[in-house]
Each structure stands twice: as C-alpha cells, then as structure tokens.
Amino acid sequence: MVTRGRVLIFTIKDEGTFHLKDAAKNLLKTLGSQVSLNLSWRDMWTLVYGEKHSKSPALSTWGDPVLLKTEVQLTASEEAECHWADTELNRRRKLFCSKVEGYGSICSCKDPAPIEFSPDPLSNNNVFSVPVAVIAGNRPNYLYSSRVNPLMITVFIDGYYEEPMDVVELFGLKGVQHTPISIKNARVSQHYKASLTATFNLHPEANYAIVIEEDLDLSIDFFSFLSQTVHLLDEDDSLYCISAWNDQGYEHTAEDPALLYRVESMPGLGWVLKKSLYKDELEPKWPTPEKLWDWDMWMRMPEQRKGRECVIPDVSRSYHFGIIGLNMNGYFHEVYFKKHKFNTVPNVQLKNVYSLKKDAYEVEILNLLKEAEVLDHSKNPCEDSFLPDTEGKTYVMFIKMETETDTSTWTELAKCLHVWDLDVRGYHSGLWRLFRKRNHVLVVAVPISPYSEKKPTGVTPIQLDPPPKEEGAVVDQV
Known part of the structure; x- marks a missing residue:
C-alpha cells in the first residue's frame, strides 16, 4: 500500500493468494474493491479509486500486466500538514513523517502514537546495565514494532539504508550501520557476529548481552523475566543461555507463565548471551563468510x-510476527509461528527459579515423574480421548526412540499435536514438557532418556510411523 495525501494505491507485491489473508481481502472490499475476494493464483491486480484485474489463464502462468489510468483530486500540501506542539519529540516526528510513510498512527495529526519510552521501573532490576542488541536489516516497519526499554539499546543495521536509521532516530536510539558481508545465510551470520562483537566493544564492562531481532514483539514482562533469571548464567556453568522463546509453546500446549524449563536446544528469539561464552568460545570460531550456514x-x-542447556519459559515472552525473511514466508509463519502463546500477564513472579540449576532440576523432574499418572498406551495419542477430561493433573507417556536419530515417533506425535515438527527441539534428557487440556504432560523417549527406568513394567512405548508416501508423490519443502 502507498499513501500520498489522500490517495490510496493498492497492488499485489508478489502473490495475492499467498500473502493476502481473508481479513485483508474483506478490508479491501470495504474500500471499494470489486474483485478482492476472488483473487486467485497469479492474478494481476491494482486498485487506485478505480480497479483493474487480469485473470491468470492457468496455474503456471501469470495474468497479463494491468494498466490503470485514473484521476484523483489531491489536497494542497499545506492543508495536509499536521500542527503538533513544538517540542523536541514532535520535531523528530515531523522530520520523520516528512520523509517516510506507512507507519500508521505515528504520523496521525489528531492522536499520534507516542514515540517516547516510559517503561514501568523494575524492582531489583538485574538487567538495568545489560546492553541490548537489536539485530536489524532493511525492514524498518518491523523495527518500529520492536520498541523496547531504551536503556543500553543499540540497533545494528546490516547495510547503509536510510529508512531504518530514520526509525532509530525517531525514537532517539543509537544506531550502528555496517557494510554487509557475504550472501544469504552467511550474510545473516556475519551480521550477528559483527553486532555481538560491537556490543561488547561498546560496553566492555558488560558481562552479558540481550539479543533481540527486529521482527519480535516483546511481552510486558520481558525484562522482568530476564531480570529474575540472568543470575543463573553465573551460578550454573551447565547453562548456555536464557531464552524468552519456547519452541513447543503454542496456545494449546502452554499454560503457566510462571513456569520455567531447561532444554538442550538454543531457541533464540529474545535471549541472553554471556560475554565469556561469546569472547572465549564462539567468536574465535564463528563461521567464516564463505560458509553459508545459519548462525x-x-x-x-x-x-x-x-x-549445556538453556532456560526457557512455558509461555513465551517473545512473539515472532515477521513473515518476510531469508527463511520465512507467509505459509511457514501461519503453520509454525502464528499460534504461539505470548504472555500478556504483567509482573509475573517466576516459580522456583533456583530449581533451574542442574542438580535441583533433576530432583524436580523426578518428583514430577513420581506423581505423574501413566496414560493408557493402548490408545492413539493423536486422539482427543487419549488424555482424560481433567484439569491440573500430571500425566506421563513413553514413546519409542532407539537412538538420537530415531525421531519418527516424536515427529509424528508433534504433527498431530500441532507443534514444531521439523526437527527435534525443546527436550531435556529425552523428556518433553507441555500442556494439554490444562494438564501437565511429560513425554519420555525410551530407551535413550535416563528417565526410561520410570516406565512401569508392562507398558509398551508408543511407536508412530510416518504415513507411506504415494508413488510419484512430490514432497513439499519449506
């Protein structure tokens, strides 16, 4: 969408049926579109208070180019200007709004969105002096949505783009631009390395860094969550990071915002990195520019x-809203990210943070297994009836997993539970924790998990096989 004064221009950027959801199509209809609800694969379309549509003749062919000529009554520029009070904030706002468009109410004349930061103070704030590195590229609309506590923030921009810096300056933050290195995944990897190195160079006294991406929303208690957990990195050398993201924390599988886990994967998406880990271990052997690896x-x-493991919350403190990126598109986001649960409860006091230390966590898991009721393994775990219609109980199920690479049963279970199923994530010593029907469910992999010994005699681990592939079928790849 492009706005100029009172002119609205809509057109398909890439693929209308792929990127336009029903809500957007219905909105376009209210704005006068005759065909928005009927756009199909590879149609060409534009709307400028007049509309032109070119139907695609076949799935493999784009529609013909569209040419639309129309006349629009423009408003004099002096009439379109806002008359905000003459303050430092509004001077920044006026400069920004005279240069760029598409930031919603930030440039509204009547009720502009605030551009100052006024976070509620944290009691016993353990992250007040921890630098925050915002990893950004050329997606300034995402950056605007990632407003966070301004203390110690630096926005690192991969390239010399004007608009992202305009957003940084609008909010009075510090921005650093650097020359992109390499291509594709390697470019992203080098951007992260440059940003992390610069963060610790800018703040040599810092023992940690908080790392967030531009396309994340952060929960109201994001910094409180980190403040209550960051000390664990100093007190337990078996920990790798603190992350705000739970890979398996969807709306139907996460329940308790005060609950924490240990997991063997590194979730990222809003996380704390210890300086000694980066400077002593990661930085010296970070993948070089010619290696097209995901960092x-x-x-x-x-x-x-x-x-080492990472500490994560049951209910995520970050939400990934970006649908455009090197490894992201609208379909992938719809399936794996859109329905992630996101904490909206303020001032959550986390439970038993001390129990996240290595030895104490083993005691907690063993206590959970002791109280857990074994589910009926003769039933199909993908059926709703597999779990009783209770609330607040703890259940355990055992699945077959002979080796680390024997992931078929977990993958099929993850698919029917509608959680992350592209690889094996979010477990601790072969044990997953999640919620179903508001019950705490433990999933133990037998025999690779040390908790396999808790399996009662006579209980056969569940084995799920992937459905047979049809001959000649094409497997979709994301």
Missing part, C-alpha cells in the same frame, strides 16, 4: 553447546 543452527551444534 543459530551452528550454535545448536554439539561442538558449540557442549552439553
């Missing part, structure tokens, strides 16, 4: 993680 997958490798 986060590299950090999850056993050679880097070295058996």
Whole structure:
C-alpha cells in the first residue's frame, strides 16, 4: 500500500493468494474493491479509486500486466500538514513523517502514537546495565514494532539504508550501520557476529548481552523475566543461555507463565548471551563468510553447546510476527509461528527459579515423574480421548526412540499435536514438557532418556510411523 495525501494505491507485491489473508481481502472490499475476494493464483491486480484485474489463464502462468489510468483530486500540501506542539519529540516526528510513510498512527495529526519510552521501573532490576542488541536489516516497519526499554539499546543495521536509521532516530536510539558481508545465510551470520562483537566493544564492562531481532514483539514482562533469571548464567556453568522463546509453546500446549524449563536446544528469539561464552568460545570460531550456514543452527551444534542447556519459559515472552525473511514466508509463519502463546500477564513472579540449576532440576523432574499418572498406551495419542477430561493433573507417556536419530515417533506425535515438527527441539534428557487440556504432560523417549527406568513394567512405548508416501508423490519443502 502507498499513501500520498489522500490517495490510496493498492497492488499485489508478489502473490495475492499467498500473502493476502481473508481479513485483508474483506478490508479491501470495504474500500471499494470489486474483485478482492476472488483473487486467485497469479492474478494481476491494482486498485487506485478505480480497479483493474487480469485473470491468470492457468496455474503456471501469470495474468497479463494491468494498466490503470485514473484521476484523483489531491489536497494542497499545506492543508495536509499536521500542527503538533513544538517540542523536541514532535520535531523528530515531523522530520520523520516528512520523509517516510506507512507507519500508521505515528504520523496521525489528531492522536499520534507516542514515540517516547516510559517503561514501568523494575524492582531489583538485574538487567538495568545489560546492553541490548537489536539485530536489524532493511525492514524498518518491523523495527518500529520492536520498541523496547531504551536503556543500553543499540540497533545494528546490516547495510547503509536510510529508512531504518530514520526509525532509530525517531525514537532517539543509537544506531550502528555496517557494510554487509557475504550472501544469504552467511550474510545473516556475519551480521550477528559483527553486532555481538560491537556490543561488547561498546560496553566492555558488560558481562552479558540481550539479543533481540527486529521482527519480535516483546511481552510486558520481558525484562522482568530476564531480570529474575540472568543470575543463573553465573551460578550454573551447565547453562548456555536464557531464552524468552519456547519452541513447543503454542496456545494449546502452554499454560503457566510462571513456569520455567531447561532444554538442550538454543531457541533464540529474545535471549541472553554471556560475554565469556561469546569472547572465549564462539567468536574465535564463528563461521567464516564463505560458509553459508545459519548462525543459530551452528550454535545448536554439539561442538558449540557442549552439553549445556538453556532456560526457557512455558509461555513465551517473545512473539515472532515477521513473515518476510531469508527463511520465512507467509505459509511457514501461519503453520509454525502464528499460534504461539505470548504472555500478556504483567509482573509475573517466576516459580522456583533456583530449581533451574542442574542438580535441583533433576530432583524436580523426578518428583514430577513420581506423581505423574501413566496414560493408557493402548490408545492413539493423536486422539482427543487419549488424555482424560481433567484439569491440573500430571500425566506421563513413553514413546519409542532407539537412538538420537530415531525421531519418527516424536515427529509424528508433534504433527498431530500441532507443534514444531521439523526437527527435534525443546527436550531435556529425552523428556518433553507441555500442556494439554490444562494438564501437565511429560513425554519420555525410551530407551535413550535416563528417565526410561520410570516406565512401569508392562507398558509398551508408543511407536508412530510416518504415513507411506504415494508413488510419484512430490514432497513439499519449506
């Protein structure tokens, strides 16, 4: 969408049926579109208080180009200007709004959105002096949505783009731009390395860094969550990071915002990195520019993680809203990210933070297994009836997993539970924790998990096989 004064211009950027959801199509209809509800694969379309549509003749062919000529009554520029009070904030706002468009109420004349930060103070704030690195690229609309506590924030921009810096300056933050290095995944990886190195160079006294991406929303208690947990990184050398993201924390599988887990994966998406880990271990062997690797997958490798774990919340403190990126599109976001649960409860006091230390956590897991009721393994775990219609109870199920690479049963279970199923994540020593029907459910992999010994005699681990592939079928890849 482009706005100029009172002119609205809509057109398909790429693929209308892929990127336009029903809500957007219905909105376009209210604005006068005759065809928005009927846009199909590879149609060409534009709307400028007049409309032109070119139907695609076949799935493999784009519609013909559309040419629309129309006349629009423009408003004099002096009449379109806002008359905000002459303050430092509004001077920044006026400069910004004279240069860029598409930021909603930030440039509204009548009731402009605030551009100052006024976060509620944290009691016993343990992250007040921890630098925050916002990893950004050329997606300034995402950056605007990632407003956070301004203390210690630096926005790192991958490239010399004007508009992202305009957003940074609008909010009075510090921005650093650097020359992109390499291509594709390697470019992102080098951007992260440059940003992390610069963060600790800018703040040599810092022992940690908080890392967030531009396309994240942060919960109201994001910094409180980190403040209550960051000390664990100093007190337990078996920990790798503190992350605000639960890979398996969907609306139907996460329940308790005060509950914390330990997991063997590195979730990212709003996380705390210890300086000594980065400077002593990661920075010296960070993937070089010619290696087209994902930085986060590299950090999850056993050679880097070295058996260490990350602390995560049951209910995520970050929400990934971006649908455009190197490894992201609208379909992928719809399936794997849109229905993630996101905490909206303020001032959550986390439960038993001390129990996240290595030895104490083992005691907690064993106590949970002791009280857990074993589910009926003769039933199909993908059926709703597999779990009794109760609330507040703890259940356990055992699934077959002979080796680390024997992931078929978990993958099929994850699919029917509608959680992350692309690889195996979010477990601790072969045990997953999630909620179903407001009951705490433990899933134990047998025999690889040390908790397999808790399986009662006579209970056969559940085995799920992937459905057979049809001959000649094409497998979709994301």
